[in-house]
Amino acid sequence: MPPIPRIGAVSEPVISIRGLRKSYDELEALRGIDLEVFPEEIVAVLGPNGAGKTTTVEILEGYLSRDAGEVSVLGVDPARPTTAWRERIGIVLQSTTLEPALTVRESLQQYAGYYSEPRDVDEVIGLVGLEEQAGTRARKLSGGQQRRLDVGIALVGDPDLLFLDEPTTGFDPSARRQAWEMIAGLRELGKAVLLTTHYMEEAQFLADRVAIVSEGRIVALDTPDNLGDRRQLPTTIAFSVPGETDLSTVEGVGQTLSHATGEGGSLTVEVTTHEPVADLNRITGWALESGIEIRQLEVRRPSLEDVYLELTDA
Amino acid sequence: MRSLALVLHEFRFAQKVFWRNPASVFFTALLPVLFLLIFASIFGDDRIEELGGVKVTTYYIPAIVTLAVISATMVNLAMNVTIAREEGLLKRGRGTPLPPWVFIAGRVGNAIVISGVMLVVVTLIGKLLYDAPIPWERLPAVAVTLVVGATAFCCLGLALTVIIPSREAASAITNAITLPLYFLSGIFIPESEIPDGVLSFANHFPVRDFFEAFFAAYSPNTTGSGFEWGELAVVAAWGLAGFLIALRYFRWTPRNR
Numbered sequence: 001m002p003p004i005p006r007i008g009a010v011s012e013p014v015i016s017i018r019g020l021r022k023s024y025d026e027l028e029a030l031r032g033i034d035l036e037v038f039p040e041e042i043v044a045v046l047g048p049n050g051a052g053k054t055t056t057v058e059i060l061e062g063y064l065s066r067d068a069g070e071v072s073v074l075g076v077d078p079a080r081p082t083t084a085w086r087e088r089i090g091i092v093l094q095s096t097t098l099e100p101a102l103t104v105r106e107s108l109q110q111y112a113g114y115y116s117e118p119r120d121v122d123e124v125i126g127l128v129g130l131e132e133q134a135g136t137r138a139r140k141l142s143g144g145q146q147r148r149l150d151v152g153i154a155l156v157g158d159p160d161l162l163f164l165d166e167p168t169t170g171f172d173p174s175a176r177r178q179a180w181e182m183i184a185g186l187r188e189l190g191k192a193v194l195l196t197t198h199y200m201e202e203a204q205f206l207a208d209r210v211a212i213v214s215e216g217r218i219v220a221l222d223t224p225d226n227l228g229d230r231r232q233l234p235t236t237i238a239f240s241v242p243g244e245t246d247l248s249t250v251e252g253v254g255q256t257l258s259h260a261t262g263e264g265g266s267l268t269v270e271v272t273t274h275e276p277v278a279d280l281n282r283i284t285g286w287a288l289e290s291g292i293e294i295r296q297l298e299v300r301r302p303s304l305e306d307v308y309l310e311l312t313d314a
Numbered sequence: 315m316r317s318l319a320l321v322l323h324e325f326r327f328a329q330k331v332f333w334r335n336p337a338s339v340f341f342t343a344l345l346p347v348l349f350l351l352i353f354a355s356i357f358g359d360d361r362i363e364e365l366g367g368v369k370v371t372t373y374y375i376p377a378i379v380t381l382a383v384i385s386a387t388m389v390n391l392a393m394n395v396t397i398a399r400e401e402g403l404l405k406r407g408r409g410t411p412l413p414p415w416v417f418i419a420g421r422v423g424n425a426i427v428i429s430g431v432m433l434v435v436v437t438l439i440g441k442l443l444y445d446a447p448i449p450w451e452r453l454p455a456v457a458v459t460l461v462v463g464a465t466a467f468c469c470l471g472l473a474l475t476v477i478i479p480s481r482e483a484a485s486a487i488t489n490a491i492t493l494p495l496y497f498l499s500g501i502f503i504p505e506s507e508i509p510d511g512v513l514s515f516a517n518h519f520p521v522r523d524f525f526e527a528f529f530a531a532y533s534p535n536t537t538g539s540g541f542e543w544g545e546l547a548v549v550a551a552w553g554l555a556g557f558l559i560a561l562r563y564f565r566w567t568p569r570n571r
Contacts, residue, residue: 061409062409063405063408063409063567083411083413084411086409086410086411087411089409091406091409093402093405093406093409095402097401097402097403097405097406098403099327099331099403101330101331101334101335102327102330102331106327106330110323110327111410113320113323114320114410114411114412115410115411116411137334153406157410157411
């Protein structure tokens with residue numbers, strides 16, 4: 001594994017988990033989770049529903065007990081939470097939890113009162129981009145705006161560590177994009193963030209490191225870019241050629257070559273290869289020599305999604 | 315000092331939330347007044363011979379005050395704390411530095427203050443519309459009955475959240491408990507119309523005792539200070555039982571998630 005490319009990595013982790021286990025009756029929800037999160041780092045826990053994401057986060061937040069393992073959050077065992085510790089963490093639960101009758105500003109004022117050194121309420125309104133809705137009651141906000149207020153409430157105590165449990169589940173694409181930009185903006189505040197998600201793009205867009213969980217275990221943990229390379233998945237070269245083309249004349253290309261008939265009788269070809277440069281050279285050389293017109297040429301690196309599917313598919 | 319300020323902080327927001335919730339305002343503030351107007355218009359200027367010839371309208375003032383206090387405390391808390399629990403608001407509150415008891419104290423304080431407001435409103439309506447006497451000379455008994463009863467029924471409301479499984483069940487369960495007791499305890503129907511057996515059954519529950527304490531404090535036929543210590547002790551005992559149940563079994567996390 002390459003070294004973690006972060007300055008923060010030299011300091012003490014804000015979250016440290018070793019061998020974390022948790023069962024519900026017969027179901028083994030967590031089967032030995034190991035993870036460290038460092039200051040100012042955004043780590044995404046990515047996995048399908050039921051993988052153990054929320055269980056992990058709720059143990060770290062002090063809501064759930066654990067069966068085994070060592071857990072330290074900001075130097076405190078969350079099974080024995082203290083008021084001083086609560087001052088330093090911010091929590092956004094999986095479901096939006098707002099008092100519908102209070103306005104954006106009132107909601108933030110209420111929670112600000114719980115902390116000894118809260119952040120300025122108007123500044124938080126700006127951070128979550130709700131300036132125009134400051135006087136609007138929570139029940140009248142859109143789903144995306146409500147979730148941003150939810151994040152604002154978690155920020156109002158000025159925490160060192162923020163938990164975001166599936167912050168954008170159920171959003172339409174534009175609301176999701178807005179939420180991402182807001183969360184990415186938190187990086188400038190220097191907060192450590194642990195977020196769970198089942199969206200690959202979300203992990204890719206937001207996280208410094210991604211932990212992929214499946215069936216209660218972390219099956220991969222790295223930067224979004226390295227996750228793809230580490231898994232040694234092949235690159236895909238795709239193109240289309242006229243339907244009557246004789247593909248057998250393409251020599252020595254790739255490990256697999258699949259084709260299907262596309263629109264207008266053309267042939268769509270996909271080559272999966274571990275030598276994309278050499279194969280691309282052969283394909284274009286072959287096309288030039290044979291005078292065949294290649295359309296829609298595309299080279300696709302394995303996406304985080306491909307890695308994710310490979311790791312989480314049973 | 316900090317704790318007291320926090321309780322006031324929570325109280326302020328509980329007030330805002332209460333008055334902005336149309337259901338709370340209707341059921342707690344308007345419905346008792348509506349009941350008073352309806353009962354008074356039905357029974358008019360009748361007198362209850364069994365109770366020393368007291369006017370029916372005078373009888374209904376402490377009856378409706380009892381109902382209003384129970385609505386503002388037990389019913390209000392059982393419904394709204396259950397909803398807050400199921401919506402995850404209690405869980406979220408537990409994730410902050412706010413001491414859990416402050417969260418409860420702010421809402422209990424709100425319920426007791428609204429009880430006081432309703433007592434004043436109902437008493438004034440009685441005076442203005444029906445010439446029901448204001449019990450100035452027994453004001454200490456009225457105040458003590460209010461505080462003991464409101465506190466006890468707040469505890470019972472918190473205890474009720476323990477058995478209410480979901481927000482949908484909240485109003486069904488609280489109504490199923492309160493409505494029959496209002497009928498049996500002489501709140502809706504003058505107790506002179508209720509068979510003795512039924513009344514002695516109702517005597518097993520705190521609604522009846524609470525009403526009797528208020529009636530003694532309000533009735534112009536009462537001689538003395540109007541304190542019904544025996545009835546108040548029963549109400550307080552019920553409250554203590556509710557408090558202990560809530561202390562032991564109260565849930566901060568949603569049951570239906």
